[in-house]
Amino acid sequence: MDTPYVAVDLAVLRANITAMAEATSATGLALRPHAKTHKCAQIAGMQRDAGAVGLTVATIGEAEAFAAAGFDDLFIAYPLYLSDTKARRLADVATTASVRVAVDSVEGAVAMASALGENRGRVEVLVEIDSGHHRTGGDPAAAGEVAQAARDHGLRVVGVFTFPGHGYSPDARLAAARQERDAIAVAADALAARGIDATIRSGGSTPTVEAATGDVLTEVRPGVYPFNDAQQFHLGRIGVDDIALSVTATVVRRSGDRFVLDAGSKVLGTEKPAYVDGFALLPDRLDARVVALSEHHATVETSGVVPDLGAQVRVVPNHVCITVNLVDELIVVDGGDVVDRWPVIARGANA
């Protein structure tokens, strides 16, 4: 197989999927994995078989891909602004799947109801709130106002959700989980004050999910956990043996204490948060550090032995969701043998 290619270790993948299903089940939380990470029907199927209640997706395009693959319970965790085309596409998905969507402002709720028109009753709506990540989502205390506007305009509001993205930091992880819980509680109360029952109270996320409990939340939406990545390793959440996805690359140059691999930003991405050391992780060579990344090259420094020219090396991306979206298929490896190739069915489905 010509390098670089993206390999998935089937045994590790299975173990990760089972462990998350058991952990959420033990806390009484419904598991709705985020499919943006894998964009792959086979992996979504394994998650469903392990007990996931449905899938989270990021875009209508992802919803279309998974609905076409037979998944019938989808939450688009994004405050969509619907063009006429997007409104039609969303209504089409809702003919074969139960579809939940998001609103995060009064203005957005009114616009969504208007765009959906006579189809407005065919989707369920969650109100997105901000629990500290400061991206989308409004003030939790104002969630009642948003929910009421949505209901007054004919939308079926069934709950609230948040994404605790500020939990992506070793020190912030558990605090973010607490903020998530508190914000969801405030928002659910704000809906109750308007006579709207927040049946669904949905939270993130791979870094925070282990601290999630069933006293406030009803559902969690971790994405990265089937694969894990260098971010999760540097967050301290996992060990290198828990990483199921890596890019296989070839040494194309060696010089002094450096070597260069034929895997760059066009397969690894370039995300590098401050808590992550290096532009990628070599799980079999923790003595090595990826000091630079260009489109087709990773430059690596090591205090150990420099590998031979032509040697193949496994490279773990910092953020796995980016890598999956850069390839058309995942090469499935079991016990060192290639056993399958799974298509990335929602690659590039940004709209």
Add this chain to the structure above:
Amino acid sequence: MDTPYVAVDLAVLRANITAMAEATSATGLALRPHAKTHKCAQIAGMQRDAGAVGLTVATIGEAEAFAAAGFDDLFIAYPLYLSDTKARRLADVATTASVRVAVDSVEGAVAMASALGENRGRVEVLVEIDSGHHRTGGDPAAAGEVAQAARDHGLRVVGVFTFPGHGYSPDARLAAARQERDAIAVAADALAARGIDATIRSGGSTPTVEAATGDVLTEVRPGVYPFNDAQQFHLGRIGVDDIALSVTATVVRRSGDRFVLDAGSKVLGTEKPAYVDGFALLPDRLDARVVALSEHHATVETSGVVPDLGAQVRVVPNHVCITVNLVDELIVVDGGDVVDRWPVIARGANA
């Protein structure tokens, strides 16, 4: 058209291609544009029509795509390590195109000759040297040794090349061009001392090309110039009106002095060198700054008017090569109208 999508302004694209062709022609340099930027046969055709002598590509996969599209003069500017499969693929490309490849070490030259076997005479070879970027490429003074090893093993060495990637900084741009020239001169002399004529003396690159002269170099390989991007703007090389490619995005949230767009790292990439302000550029809103980027969201702060919910906004990526590789087609716009859709024929061609 549903957002986000990648739009190319045909008039600006044409002007950029013409200007580079005229500038290199005036200095007597052959123009071999790097096709990794656009991965698009229509744009490569415009470059050829404007006088380009051939194309530069980054991988065998890109060479295959452009050879299949009828381009018959290709330089893979990368020190390839050839598996048996890659050696066969390279030989196949060489049946329809003139193919040049790179070596940057004695070890690499021997490995390439061995992998190509009886096909070793079907490609031309350039020796890559390091002019200060410190990625691939060896010591310019040692280029003669590499060239001789290649020749002794049956490869046809026709010259030297370098990539002055350290020119990607406002202060380093012109100094990098001088280092490129000096390094190429040293390397050409080193080949001459072994009786090998460096007929081809090839340099980069959009940031350094304006300082390239024909006294040492014979050829330049800029990539980004047909589109330009936020990096080129912040390097001071161009104005916003010289940018031909942008992502059209929709405002999905507004709050205070902030708004959120439906374009994130899965279409814009996340590169942000220190000299670039923000994670992307809003060319029609220079009062606005992209302060955060997640997979499907750009968070923007402005000192001016926050646009309406649902408004469409143009967003220029920091590094355009990353954006093109994330989509299947470019939407071609002329005078505000969509006039064509061009496939990205080498998207994901990393191997």
